[in-house]
Amino acid sequence: xxxxxxxxxxxxxxxxxxxxxxxxxxxLAPIYWITSTAFKPRNLATTIPPTVLFQPEISPFVxxxxxxxxxxVAPTPEEYAAAPWWERMVFDGGEKIVRSxxxxxxxxxxxxxxxxxxxxxxxxxxLAVGMGTFTAYGFSRFKVKGEADxxxxxxxxxxxxxxxxxxxxxxxxxxVGLNDTHWGLIILYTAFxxxxxxxxxxxxxxxxxxxxxxxxxxxxxxRMQAFFKxxxxxxxxxxxxxxxFCFITAWNEYAFALIMxxxxxxxxxxxxxxxxxxxxxxxxxxxxxxxxxxxxxxxxTFLLRNHLLRGMSFGAIRK
Amino acid sequence: MTSLNTNSRAASHxxxxxxxxxxxxxxTILFLIVFNIFPLIYSLGYSFTDFRASSxxxxxxxxxxxxxxxxxxxxxxxxxxxxxxxVIVSVTGQVIVGFGTAMLLNRDIxxxxxxxxxxxxxxxxxxxxxxxxxxLLYDPSFxxxxxxxxxGSFEWLSNPDMALYxxxxxxxxxxxxxVMLLSLAGLSAVPKHLYEAxxxxxAGPFYTFFRITLPLVAPxxxxxxxxxxxxxxxxxxxxxxxxxxxxxEVISIRLYKMAFQEWQTGRSCALAYIVLIMVLAITNxxxxxxxKVKER
Numbered sequence: 001x002x003x004x005x006x007x008x009x010x011x012x013x014x015x016x017x018x019x020x021x022x023x024x025x026x027x028l029a030p031i032y033w034i035t036s037t038a039f040k041p042r043n044l045a046t047t048i049p050p051t052v053l054f055q056p057e058i059s060p061f062v063x064x065x066x067x068x069x070x071x072x073v074a075p076t077p078e079e080y081a082a083a084p085w086w087e088r089m090v091f092d093g094g095e096k097i098v099r100s101x102x103x104x105x106x107x108x109x110x111x112x113x114x115x116x117x118x119x120x121x122x123x124x125x126x127l128a129v130g131m132g133t134f135t136a137y138g139f140s141r142f143k144v145k146g147e148a149d150x151x152x153x154x155x156x157x158x159x160x161x162x163x164x165x166x167x168x169x170x171x172x173x174x175x176v177g178l179n180d181t182h183w184g185l186i187i188l189y190t191a192f193x194x195x196x197x198x199x200x201x202x203x204x205x206x207x208x209x210x211x212x213x214x215x216x217x218x219x220x221x222x223r224m225q226a227f228f229k230x231x232x233x234x235x236x237x238x239x240x241x242x243x244x245f246c247f248i249t250a251w252n253e254y255a256f257a258l259i260m261x262x263x264x265x266x267x268x269x270x271x272x273x274x275x276x277x278x279x280x281x282x283x284x285x286x287x288x289x290x291x292x293x294x295x296x297x298x299x300x301t302f303l304l305r306n307h308l309l310r311g312m313s314f315g316a317i318r319k
Numbered sequence: 320m321t322s323l324n325t326n327s328r329a330a331s332h333x334x335x336x337x338x339x340x341x342x343x344x345x346x347t348i349l350f351l352i353v354f355n356i357f358p359l360i361y362s363l364g365y366s367f368t369d370f371r372a373s374s375x376x377x378x379x380x381x382x383x384x385x386x387x388x389x390x391x392x393x394x395x396x397x398x399x400x401x402x403x404x405x406v407i408v409s410v411t412g413q414v415i416v417g418f419g420t421a422m423l424l425n426r427d428i429x430x431x432x433x434x435x436x437x438x439x440x441x442x443x444x445x446x447x448x449x450x451x452x453x454x455l456l457y458d459p460s461f462x463x464x465x466x467x468x469x470x471g472s473f474e475w476l477s478n479p480d481m482a483l484y485x486x487x488x489x490x491x492x493x494x495x496x497x498v499m500l501l502s503l504a505g506l507s508a509v510p511k512h513l514y515e516a517x518x519x520x521x522a523g524p525f526y527t528f529f530r531i532t533l534p535l536v537a538p539x540x541x542x543x544x545x546x547x548x549x550x551x552x553x554x555x556x557x558x559x560x561x562x563x564x565x566x567x568e569v570i571s572i573r574l575y576k577m578a579f580q581e582w583q584t585g586r587s588c589a590l591a592y593i594v595l596i597m598v599l600a601i602t603n604x605x606x607x608x609x610x611k612v613k614e615r
Contacts, residue, residue, distance in 0.1 A: 016423045023420055024434050027441060027492065033463055034452040046461040131347050138343030142336060150348065152606055157355040159602045161553035163571045164591040167578045168358035168365070171372060191354040194347060223339050252445035254556040255571075259579060269447040273560050276451065283455055290448050301443045305436040309500050312442075313542065314609070 031294075037287035042093060045283045059089040060288035066090070067098040067106040110289055113271040117293075119182055120267055121250040124189035129243045131190075132197025133205075133235070137227060139198070140205040141213075151199070155314065158195040162255040170259055180261045188256050193246040196314065200245065203315030204238025205231065241307035244300045251297065268293050359595070366588035373582035385589035395590070398573040405483055405558075405569055406551040412491035413547055417498025418540065424499070425506040439500065441493045450560030453489045457561075482564040486557055493557075494550070498543045505539035506532070538612050545605045552601065570594060 037045055039056040068090060075083070075091050087097050098106040135154075139147060169188065170179070178184035208231060216226040232239070254269040261267065272289050275281070304311070334342070366385055370378035389395050420438070424431060441449070456464050457475040465473050475485040509532060517527045555571035568576075574594065578587035 013426055013428075016426055017428050020420070020423045020428060020434060023416075023423070024437055027438055027496070029463075030452065030456055030492065031440060033456065037455070046458075048461050048466060050461070050463055050466055131350065134343040135347040138340045142340035144340065144344065148610075150344075154347070154351060155606065156599065156602055157351050159549060159598055159605075160355075161555070161571050161574075161594060161598065163555055163574045163578070164595055164598075165355065165358055167574075167584065167587055167591055168362035169354075170579075171365070171584070172358060172361065174372070187354060191351060194351060198347065223334065223336060227339075248443055252448075254445065254447035254560075255575075259575075269445050269556075273447060273451045276454075286451065287455075290452055293448055294444055297443050297445075298440060301440055302436060305432070305439070308439055309504055312497055313501060313546070 034287050034294075035291050037284055038291040040284050040287075042282055042284050045287070057089065058086070059093060060282075060284035061292075062086045062090055062097075063093070063095075063282065063285045064110050064288045064292075065108055067108050068095040069098050070094065071096045109271060110268075113266055113268045114292070116182065116261075116265055117251060117267040117269075120185045120189060120265070121247050123182070124186045124193060124250045125243050125246040127186070127190040128193035128197045128246045129201075129239060132194055132242065133201050133232070133239060135194075135198045136201035136205050137231060140202050141210065151202075154195045154198050156195075158192065162192075162253075163259075166256055166259045169256075173260060180264050180266075182265050184260055185257060185265060185267070188260065189250040189253060192253075192256075193249055196249070197242050197246055199314045200242045200311060201235070201238060203310065204235050204242075208234045237307075241304060241311060244304050245311040248297055248300060362588040362591060365585050366592055368585040370585040371582050372578075372584040378585065381585070385586045386593070389586065389590055389593060395573065398568055398570045401483065401566065402552060402554075402569040405487060405554065405567075406548055408484065409487040409490040409494070409551050410544060410547045412487060413495045413498045414540070414544060416491060416495040417543070418502045420495065420499045421502035421506055424503060435500075435503070438496045440496075442496050444493070446493070446556035447560050449489065449493060450557045453492075454561060457485060476562040476564070479564050479566040482562045482567045486554075486561050486567055489561065490551065490554070490557055494547060498540075498547065501539050501543040502536060505536035509535045538608070542605075542608055542612060545601070545608060549598070549601050549605060552598065 036052075038060050039058070040051065040054055041057050041059065044051040044054050071091065071094050075096065080088060080091060083091065090097055100106055138144065139151065144150060173179045173184050178187070212230050212234065213223075213226040216230050217223070221229065252269065253267075257267045258270040261270070268289070272286065272293065275286060275289070301308075365378065367380055367382060368378035369381050369385075424435065428434070454476065456462050459465060459472045459474050459477075462475075464475070465471065474481065476482050513531050513535075514527065517531060522530070553571060554569050555575065558567045558569050559572055559575070561567075570590075571594075574587055574590055577583050577590060
């Protein structure tokens with residue numbers, strides 16, 4: 001804007017700042033609300049008027065991770081005194097933690113689903129980014145017949161609605177026994193992310209001057225050595241950004257996980273909603289599960305803020 | 320490797336460039352063919368049968384019967400109509416909110432970077448989980464939305480007339496930031512001297528907006544619109560989790576139910592093909608624009 005501002009321009013600017021602040025607050029309110037619900041005692045989660053000020057608790061998280069049963073009688077003073085602090089918080093909710101015959105705390109389904117999400121998202125990310133980087137380099141540095149068509153083909157695999165691909169995949173997986181396995185999901189997510197990884201990495205590699213490798217080749221490096229020692233380090237930021245994007249996509253995916261898994265390999269996105277079920281759901285526990293699930297993505301978003309535009313638009317637009 | 324001694328002069332060439340190119344590209348293409356194209360061919364076969372994955376009965380060839388039945392089914396057209404309505408409502412909402420916010424952010428605003436980053440958070444979250452927590456926000460008796468807006472016990476999700484808009488509102492919340500991000504990139508690329516020239520010519524704000532800002536941002540805004548249209552057309556998670564109203568049964572949900580609840584595998588394969596052809600048509604337009612903007 002012009003260096004000298006008139007009074008009306010300054011007033012306009014102030015209005016814009018206020019509007020932006022209000023919009024940001026509105027956009028963040030749902031996330032704030034789910035986070036605060038995750039730290040509420042159960043009886044304050046669904047009050048009207050809504051409770052804004054409260055003593056934060058971690059009991060929703062204890063409930064999230066443990067199997068519980070309704071306590072018919074209050075715990076005896078000895079039981080209460082012998083229990084660790086986190087278990088006492090569940091006592092106070094009229095529930096007790098279920099233990100196995102050997103006295104070990106029985107875990108709920110959540111830790112297992114969270115682990116499944118991690119295994120599937122990390123493995124498929126490594127595969128997609130690995131293959132994607134190689135392919136992007138191939139397209140960036142060598143002449144490929146029908147390059148535009150091949151790249152369009154790669155992109156088009158990402159454009160299909162998941163449900164369309166899921167029907168034949170379900171039948172094929174059932175035939176070869178990949179249903180409800182980690183590998184089944186890993187393969188699907190790798191295929192899904194690969195297109196994205198190629199397009200994004202091609203943008204990053206295109207920006208590395210060819211002269212770097214040519215100089216290395218003159219110095220006696222092989223193509224492979226030049227790729228690993230020159231191109232990969234130069235593209236490191238791009239690889240990291242692509243990896244985080246692939247991770248977030250795999251981490252958040254719902255439709256395939258719903259169709260292809262039911263117990264052993266189920267990830268968190270289909271699991272958390274299935275816990276709402278009928279009757280009176282405990283929204284604090286659901287909020288706690290949601291909060292933990294959103295946490296990695298929130299952190300990555302912050303780390304990735306400068307690459308977001310590129311990633312979201314398949315590298316078509318740079319900032 | 321053909322050479323035994325990797326330090327020799329001959330090894331400096333290593334594999335030929337052609338071999339490296341093939342080694343780098345072919346596995347990816349094969350992988351995508353095996354896990355994307357092959358399943359589609361597989362399902363093309365099933366789309367001409369009355370196969371049901373839930374029964375042991377063998378598939379019978381029925382020719383084009385599935386396609387004919389689907390194209391004559393008014394309920395399928397209703398599903399497409401719902402999808403179209405949803406796409407229009409949510410994409411329009413996203414463009415208005417997203418572009419509006421970008422216009423506001425495109426000035427000297429303190430903490431601009433931080434605010435932009437915070438605004439991007441919604442679109443990075445899982446649709447399914449977002450759907451779940453918006454269910455809590457929309458709750459008629461204790462939801463924060465009704466309380467804040469003073470709507471009493473207004474029904475958002477169990478009201479058939481409102482449910483689709485409720486899903487679209489959530490989608491607008493999630494994806495306006497995307498339109499904002501792209502618009503912001505477009506806006507910041509508009510050369511400042513054009514505005515200065517307009518100011519010297521005493522052009523009004525409307526003239527400046529419609530003659531300078533909008534035409535220059537239009538290509539990027541168009542990309543955002545096509546991208547969002549495509550995504551909204553595919554919507555499954557959000558609508559499926561938020562509500563089970565017949566008025567929100569977009570085509571993906573219809574397809575899911577037909578395939579995995581009614582187990583009409585053959586017919587659902589045929590429907591998948593009809594959807595596929597529509598998506599490919601939109602994708603073509605999208606890629607054309609993508610290349611156009613890249614060339615600029």
